[in-house]
Amino acid sequence: MMPCKYGTHRVIEPKGVLPQAAFQLDSTPIIYDNEVLIDVDILNIDSASFHQIRTACQDNITLMKEMITSIIQAQGKMQNPVTKSGGMLIGTVLEVGSMFHDQMLKKGNRIATLVSLSLTPLHLIEVIDIDLNTDQVRIQGQAILFDSGLYSILPPDLDEKLVLSALDVAGAPAQVKRLAKLGDTVLIIGAAGKSGVLCSYMAQKMVKPSGQVIGLVYDQKQKEELTLLGFCDVILIGDATESMKIYELVAQATQGRLADLTINVVNVQNTEMTSIVSTKDHGLIYFFSMATSFTKAALGAEGIGKDVNMMIGNGYAVSHAALTLDIFRENQVLLDLFTRRYT
Numbered sequence: 392m393m394p395c396k397y398g399t400h401r402v403i404e405p406k407g408v409l410p411q412a413a414f415q416l417d418s419t420p421i422i423y424d425n426e427v428l429i430d431v432d433i434l435n436i437d438s439a440s441f442h443q444i445r446t447a448c449q450d451n452i453t454l455m456k457e458m459i460t461s462i463i464q465a466q467g468k469m470q471n472p473v474t475k476s477g478g479m480l481i482g483t484v485l486e487v488g489s490m491f492h493d494q495m496l497k498k499g500n501r502i503a504t505l506v507s508l509s510l511t512p513l514h515l516i517e518v519i520d521i522d523l524n525t526d527q528v529r530i531q532g533q534a535i536l537f538d539s540g541l542y543s544i545l546p547p548d549l550d551e552k553l554v555l556s557a558l559d560v561a562g563a564p565a566q567v568k569r570l571a572k573l574g575d576t577v578l579i580i581g582a583a584g585k586s587g588v589l590c591s592y593m594a595q596k597m598v599k600p601s602g603q604v605i606g607l608v609y610d611q612k613q614k615e616e617l618t619l620l621g622f623c624d625v626i627l628i629g630d631a632t633e634s635m636k637i638y639e640l641v642a643q644a645t646q647g648r649l650a651d652l653t654i655n656v657v658n659v660q661n662t663e664m665t666s667i668v669s670t671k672d673h674g675l676i677y678f679f680s681m682a683t684s685f686t687k688a689a690l691g692a693e694g695i696g697k698d699v700n701m702m703i704g705n706g707y708a709v710s711h712a713a714l715t716l717d718i719f720r721e722n723q724v725l726l727d728l729f730t731r732r733y734t
């Protein structure tokens with residue numbers, strides 16, 4: 392019988408769930424006919440997970456290596472047990488199963504997976520190094536891509552580490568392109584991060600000339616960097632967990648109208664209510680952050696009587712990888728920024 396294209400045949404515990412919801416996967420690096428085996432170089436841990444690991448280990452690289460190793464060994468995948476999130480990887484194709492849906496994929500292709508590490512079977516040999524500036528972890532190991540798994544063959548014109556950092560958040564600018572409309576006021580919470588700057592750029596393209604893009608950042612240094620990019624009309628400085636302070640800043644910047652669309656891409660907890668109070672009634676909030684508690688968001692909006700629409704940040708949108716990489720080809724400023732940060 393053909394193994395399940397969603398990978399349920401790799402679930403060890405608990406039986407009956409899909410790989411993302413499972414606690415433990417079988418990461419044996421021997422493929423079934425509808426799988427792909429990847430020799431993994433780099434893990435790009437998602438921002439919320441990496442922030443939690445850094446904080447727990449107090450930026451101690453040795454402790455972080457041990458923590459990441461223990462997570463993978465216990466679960467057969469890189470799924471942070473606190474944030475429940477993962478990230479993505481870069482590697483070289485070692486073997487393509489004879490029944491894998493895309494027989495154009497060949498041994499030796501360099502690819503980035505576009506599915507979360509939280510559902511990707513990962514056989515770890517060694518954590519080699521961790522880059523605190525890029526959230527990237529260099530490892531030796533192998534991973535399994537299921538028949539339903541998405542991936543992107545790495546383009547020759549862009550640096551691999553830049554591509555990995557960008558594709559990890561490719562769903563965010565793609566969704567902004569769908570959601571932002573001409574004339575909208577768009578608030579981006581966490582506008583200085585990698586998903587934040589990509590969303591700011593896309594929002595500016597979609598709402599101009601009559602709309603407004605407001606970026607919220609944490610400190611003056613981030614404001615200065617975002618100012619140089621020129622994507623935001625207004626840049627606010629504040630702690631995104633302090634809901635009423637941010638509300639007052641947004642209300643002042645919009646003459647009380649608040650945001651039509653709020654994009655939350657921060658990597659810390661307890662920013663749900665900041666998004667809700669800063670958005671006008673019947674407006675839309677897009678929670679792309681993996682630090683979001685959807686219980687807090689739903690009950691919090693109800694508790695203050697706020698009639699807003701809230702959208703879970705789906706990391707996948709059709710053609711999101713190509714759209715995001717094309718941003719760098721059309722905007723040299725963003726390409727230079729990501730090159731400095733991630734390569």
